[in-house]
Amino acid sequence: MRNEFAWYLGAIALDFDHVWTTGVLTLDANVLLDLYRYNAETRESIFSAIGLFGERVWVSRQAAGEFFSNRRKVVVSAALDFDHARRAVDGVRKAVTEGLTELRKLRLVPRQVADGLEGGFTDAFEKAAAEIEAARLVHPDHFREDQILDRLLTVFEGRVGDGFEGERRDGVIREGVARYKAKRPPGYMDETTKEGDRRYGDVLMWLETIEFAKAAKVPVVFVTSELKEDWWEKGSGRILGPRWELLKEFHEQTGQPVLIYQTERFAHFAAERAGASLKPDIAREIREVSARRGRIQPPAVEVEHLPQVAEADENLGTLEIELLREVMMMTGSGRLEPPMAGVPEVRATVTASPAGCPPLDVRCATGTTFDFNVHIRPIERGRVLPVGHYVVEYECAYDASGSVDQDGG
Incomplete structure (x- = not known):
């Protein structure tokens, strides 16, 4: 029984320190793209976590390709946050104005009540608008000078996978079709939300990562911002851990352990290993960005x-x-x-x-x-x-x- 379930016993008795100190870090495309969605402090915490691995980093060609395919859209979308904020403030201002109009119609209420409220709200709205505009002005223009991209290019220089081409890629996609039919992770939940070969991106990335670990004979620390059940085992409204099928497949194909983290957990453990703790505001922003992405349908x-x-x-x-x-x-x-x-x-x-x-x-x-x-x-x-x-x-x-x-x- 020990031999048959070595993948499971290894997972629950895994030497985490050994994997962190000898394993190779690889990131899903969504982790790389989220760097554009975070504020500066959160972004630096992720880069610091990546830096703990030094040269022991690698990115699959599939993840790198998805990053470059989606980078422009994410940059534009992130910059639109300022417009959304301005419209939100304008919406609140309109609601307050309408409320004050109704308040002034109440003749038994002294007019100075509404006048006092209006003065306070006006100052608050003007301050909010000014702060939003100030934040917009200092927000970097990633189309003109992209320091995030420059840093990623440096980190992963010479450390990109070969990917799958031609008949080999066609074979992996056929395997993906069969896996999705059997609801075998990862990625099957993309079948109805993505088009063409894009729906098999997770399978391409996962199998490329397995081939890399097998050839290099190294453990892997895999980080993704995915929240869906085709990556995570869930119960009683909680994420219990990676899908057991992924741990089993990785162990059987490579003979190596794999640690699969969501971004927040990865940042948490990285901070601990650096002798610090992850700030609550950083953890909260990582969760909010992941949750928001999960709610948003890909743009049409x-x-x-x-x-x-x-x-x-x-x-x-x-x-x-x-x-x-x-x-x-x-x-x-x-x-x-x-x-x-x-x-x-x-x-x-x-x-x-x-x-x-x-x-x-x-x-x-x-x-x-x-x-x-x-x-x-x-x-x-x-x-x-x-x-x-x-x-x-x-x-x-x-x-x-x-x-x-x-x-x-």
Whole structure:
């Protein structure tokens, strides 16, 4: 029995110190991409944890490829947090204004009550807006100078896997099809949420990691931000540990132990080994980023905003929109820099679309001076937008004496 279940007995009696001091660290693509989502302190804690392994690091070609394929989208998405924050503050301001209006209608309540509240809230809103803008200004522009990318390139220089090519890759994907049918981890939960060969990314990465450990004859510390059940055994609402199938397969194929961590646990143990403890704020941010990613469906559109005129009273340009999956409506957003002098009138026209695209209904919306949205859907109900490239020409104009019309054509 000991021989038959050596993988299990080894896992529960594993010499963790031996694996940490002799094993090779490898990271899933989501761990690398999350570095763009963290604040500076959390990001440094992850780099410090990686640094404990020195040259004992390696990344699969599959994970590296996914990192580079998704990097631009993640950089853009992370920068949009400032817009979301500004809109959230504007939403609270609107709700407070409406509440104060109702309060002033109550004639038995002294007017100074509402006036006092308004003064305090106004100061708070202005401070919040200023702090958000200050944070935006110091946020690094990763398209112009990407220190995160530079550091990762240095860490993994000469330490990237060979991956699978040609017939070997086709064979692994066929194996992935069979594994998913049998609900064998990892990755089977991607079958319905990703398209094409992308759904087999976890299998490609996992089997490449196994081949590396087998050839190098080394233990592996594997870190992922995945939360899904095709990586983790769950019970009573808790994650109990890695799926036993993964531990068994790794041991049987390589003869080596593997430690599989979520990012937070990895950062926690790394801090302990460095003689410190992981700060609660860092742990909380890692959890929040992982949870948020788990709730968000992969984006249907990629948008490139190309302004041609950017003035306080006029902004003209195009939105280049790549639709990645069929949808019934899509939205392209643009940023107005510098902010316009007032909320503008927005008009837009689709000037290019994929073959077979039905007639389109185009509507524009904005309630701010710093961004706008273009909503596109088929005129005929029940039709979908085909996958492909769309070009939208837009015009934003502010006239202090005019009114705002939010519909375009």
